Amino acid sequence: MTDHPSQTPLFTFGVIADIQYADIDDGYNYTRSHRRYYRNSLQLLSKAQRSWSESAVKPHFILQLGDIIDGFNKRDGASEKALDSVLRELSRCPVEVHHVWGNHEFYNFSRSQLLRSQLNSTPRTGSSLAGPPAPADFYAYHFSPFPGFTFVVLDAYDVSLLGREVSSEQYSNAMDRIKQYNSNEDLNCPPGVVGLETRFTMFNGGFSKDQLDWLDSVLSLADEKRERVTIVSHLPIHPNSTTPMCLAWNFDELLSIIHSHNSVVCYMAGHDHDGGYCKDEDTGVHHLTLEGVIETPPDSNAFGTVSVYKDRMVLKGNGRIRNRVFLFA
Numbered sequence: 250m251t252d253h254p255s256q257t258p259l260f261t262f263g264v265i266a267d268i269q270y271a272d273i274d275d276g277y278n279y280t281r282s283h284r285r286y287y288r289n290s291l292q293l294l295s296k297a298q299r300s301w302s303e304s305a306v307k308p309h310f311i312l313q314l315g316d317i318i319d320g321f322n323k324r325d326g327a328s329e330k331a332l333d334s335v336l337r338e339l340s341r342c343p344v345e346v347h348h349v350w351g352n353h354e355f356y357n358f359s360r361s362q363l364l365r366s367q368l369n370s371t372p373r374t375g376s377s378l379a380g381p382p383a384p385a386d387f388y389a390y391h392f393s394p395f396p397g398f399t400f401v402v403l404d405a406y407d408v409s410l411l412g413r414e415v416s417s418e419q420y421s422n423a424m425d426r427i428k429q430y431n432s433n434e435d436l437n438c439p440p441g442v443v444g445l446e447t448r449f450t451m452f453n454g455g456f457s458k459d460q461l462d463w464l465d466s467v468l469s470l471a472d473e474k475r476e477r478v479t480i481v482s483h484l485p486i487h488p489n490s491t492t493p494m495c496l497a498w499n500f501d502e503l504l505s506i507i508h509s510h511n512s513v514v515c516y517m518a519g520h521d522h523d524g525g526y527c528k529d530e531d532t533g534v535h536h537l538t539l540e541g542v543i544e545t546p547p548d549s550n551a552f553g554t555v556s557v558y559k560d561r562m563v564l565k566g567n568g569r570i571r572n573r574v575f576l577f578a
């Protein structure tokens with residue numbers, strides 16, 4: 250790996266996904282193929298935090314890619330307590346954390362609770378990239394940690410049955426969309442076993458037209474200013490970076506917006522705990538799906554530190570996460 254050992258990075262940041270903490274015994278995923286270490290995930294977060302805090306070059310910020318606590322907390326009336334535990338652990342590392350929202354955020358909290366919570370990391374000050382803020386109807390924003398670099402947080406549950414009031418138009422629209430493909434009584438059960446249509450489940454969602462239009466305008470400005478843009482959200486959008494069951498419903502629409510701009514260099518997501526990666530050969534965009542902490546054994550870990558240079562980003566993985574170099578096209 251060429252990691253520019255002699256060069257100082259412009260800035261660095263930490264990445265972590267699917268912590269899914271709950272103070273309960275180990276369990277399994279739905280198909281019982283993967284063990285879930287609910288209680289220990291807090292210890293792995295603690296180790297990640299210590300590694301970031303003690304590193305010679307401190308990360309400028311942390312990207313938390315969603316599912317910070319598990320849905321089982323809701324069942325146990327422990328949502329607030331579990332959230333306090335993970336946020337307390339994260340706050341030991343004195344850097345800004347940018348939170349993405351995943352399906353487990355919506356199992357625990359309503360959208361309005363999330364907007365009022367510490368999981369709403371919308372910056373109070375503007376980004377160096379001008380342009381309108383995102384409409385209040387979805388959770389999306391951009392920030393610029395360093396001149397020439399922009400990060401965009403997207404809401405992958407903007408069009409979803411999760412987090413929308415059953416009486417709302419958004420809920421009906423999401424129901425219409427999922428029912429086009431999924432005729433199961435239990436909408437968490439995917440339609441079929443293989444293929445792209447398996448993504449039409451209730452634990453996934455998509456991006457509204459308003460959000461895509463907003464992103465389009467952000468990327469137009471970024472193109473003009475020759476910014477390097479990294480987009481982060483909970484759901485992967487490239488079929489070669491994940492199993493199809495974890496893709497965003499309208500992944501293709503987001504991909505085509507990215508294709509129509511030249512500023513995007515990387516897209517990062519969580520959700521698929523096995524992780525994944527591909528480089529989109531048409532655009533040179535790197536699609537990284539980060540391995541989830543929740544399915545990581547106690548003697549390993551799943552977090553990364555990304556060093557950003559003028560022409561590349563270098564991911565230093567820990568435990569299950571491998572080192573990678575993302576050259577800018």
Ligand SMILES: Nc1ncnc2c1ncn2[C@@H]1O[C@H](COP(=O)(O)OP(=O)(O)O)[C@@H](O)[C@H]1O
Nearest residue numbers: 278279280316320352353435437438439452520
């Ligand atoms: N194949 C499936 N059939 C029916 N329900 C499923 C299936 N896969 C997952 N679920 C249910 O969907 C919900 C979300 O699944 P879960 O595995 O917890 O998501 P995540 O991978 O985000 O942790 C859970 O209630 C789970 O029981």
